[in-house]
Amino acid sequence: MAIVPMRRLELYGLVEHKSSFLSELQRLGLVELIEPAEEEKRLGTEEEIAEKLRQVEEKLGEINRVLTIFERFAPLKPNFIEQFAGIKTILTWEEQQNYLAKREKAKDLAEQVFTAEYEHNILEQEIVRIERELKALQPWAELDLPVEAWDGSRRIAVLLGSSDRDPQLLSQALAAEEIAHCYRELGEYENRFYAVFFCWRDAQAAEILRAKGFVPARPEVTAGTVGERLAALNEKKQQLEAEKAKLVAALQNLANERPFFQTLYDYWHNQKRQVEAHRQLLVGKAVFGLQGWVPAEQAGRVEKVLAALKLPHYLRIFEPQPGEEIPILLKNPKVVTPFEKLVESFSYPRQDEVDPSAAIAPFFFLCYGMALGDAGYGAVLALLCAVLMAKLTMGPGGRKMAGLFILSGLGAVLFGLVTSSIFGYSFFKGAFNVMDSPQLLLVLSLGLGLIQLYTGTIISAWISIKHGDVAGAFWEKGVWLLFLTGILLTVGGSYIGLEDYAGYFKYGTLTAALLLVIGNARGKKGLVEILKAIPGGLLKIYGSVSFFSDVLSYSRLMALGLSGAVMASIINLFVEMTWGAPLGWLFALLIFLVGHGLNFGLNLLGAYVHSSRLQYLEFFNTFFTGGGRPFAPLKLENKNVYLEKEREV
DSSP: OOBOOEEEEEEEEEGGGHHHHHHHHHHHTOOEEOOOOGGGOOHHHHHHHHHHHHHHHHHHHHHHHHHHHHHHHSOOOOOTTHHHHOOOEEEOHHHHHHHHHTGGGHHHHHHHHHHHHHHHHHHHHHHHHHHHHHHHHGGGTTOOSOGGGTTOOSSEEEEEEEESSOHHHHHHHHHHTTOOEEEEEEEEETTEEEEEEEEETTSSHHHHHHHTTOEEOOOOOSSSOHHHHHHHHHHHHHHHHHHHHHHHHHHHHHGGGHHHHHHHHHHHHHHHHHHHHGGGEEEOSSEEEEEEEEEGGGHHHHHHHHHHTTOOEEEEEEOOOTTOOOOBOBOOOTTTGGGHHHHHHHOBOOTTSOOTHHHHHHHHHHHHHHHHOOHHHHHHHHHHHHHHHHHSOOOHHHHHHHHHHHHHHHHHHHHHHHTTOBTTBOOSOOSOOTTTOHHHHHHHHHHHHHHHHHHHHHHHHHHHHHTTOHHHIIIIIIHHHHHHHHHHHHHHGGGGTOGGGHHHHHHHHHHHHHHHHHHHTTTOOSHHHHHHHHHHHHHHHHHHHHHHHHHHHTHHHHHHHHHHHHHHHHHHHHHHHHHTSTTHHHHHHHHHHHHHHHHHHHHHHHHHHHHHHIIIIIIGGGTOOOOBOBOOOOOOOOSSEEETTTTOO
């Protein structure tokens, strides 16, 4: 249970060297800077920082626009795993440095990308305009009259338009009025009939047709026939499509520079963080100063690296002052490190607490194993996470989570072998069978809870001793454990062959209860204050109800393990029922895979949620409060490109 000791750091140097020192500290990633008080900041410095940030953000915006264009024209296709984990660009350190060495070429490449995209957008707009015109002219495709003839002659009128009625009905209406005419139906488009009518100019044909729903309209053609205009538009569209395809090919070719721009984005992102770090400096006319936190074990390394710069400076590393809020960094053995993820998800410990990771590790391992409860499921989980760790580039958080599930899966393998449960099948005689002996599983669950809560209380006593409160550890924790143990032996002693000592257990429990009341009055002065403390002592005794209710919460492990075993046995029963039918082996295989897949998924989630809950609500309640602030050093952060050797996501 290790919280890394921290040291305060103060660094002073010449103003012209401040960027060099910040750059080196960022590369090291070992120092968390402390924000100076508001009254210590200089307005001129803030304005300078704001201007630099504006320039950096312009570059980031330009690069981000380039990457967005690449994603539009040459999207990366993720494989199955990358659909969940995201697509990652992995480079060696040498490749990254080569890209950074040619960053001056970025402006020209970006201009090429922007120009190609602009021309592509212009072509797209023109193609959309042509398609819109083609759509408008489509109903008139059969109109073979040139534009010059649409006005008719001195005696003949040409009426173009559409109606929601069959043109034959319109013709009958004209005939009923004894108007000489002829017409040609051009076609039907979107539930409207398009037609052209020819009649005497001095006739009332137009008014009659309008009365019957005929809407005069003309296609937007300036010369020739509609067919000729359609042919010209289609030819123009093909030319534009060919030009557009060339631009798309050019942009896809430029997209090969994606890693280059991703590297540049990360470079300028880290430059932005470095500029922002200037806000945490105290700057005078000639000298700057900064304060920060550094892990005690790394203080010597920081001192050597800064000395290697051979720039004039003064470095002071010293113990933190009482009352300071110290950032928290956890460090544990490799087998315990994955369980830090559980602590980080809840809350970091305070400096005066202990890191609960090592205490959680064995209990979460066993809780998860009992809840999942099957060696086959546990092996699949551990193997799946091991493959993901081998195939994917993961950061510290991802590696911790994968390691947590690997160890938890091994816990399920262990418990499954003890109970002889492998995908619901029993291939050998185990210590006991979950479905045949659910009472024993319940006893094991409650026993595990009892041991864990006792462990938490012992850790709480150890923290008190560590802080010099030995008496508090005895009266508040030691006597409390004696009282709880007395209750357990009084109630359950006969079940383990200790009924002859029942009287001793009873009197021992009463004595421990009396000591709890006395302990609550410890340090009180005066008879009145002592009498006031008695109800508090009695309330502590009543707190045993809360303790044993926490123990009962561990019965959920039995419920989860038993439900998973029952579901697995039902799935296996269906498999056996279908195996003998025609093509039964195929259906049996599908039932086995789908059924166990669903059961595995449900139990995987349930085991994690409930095992975590037992740690957070029951176990932490005995000794852990949390509320610490995580250590956040100034360091290089990669958003797009990840270095192969660092294995950092």
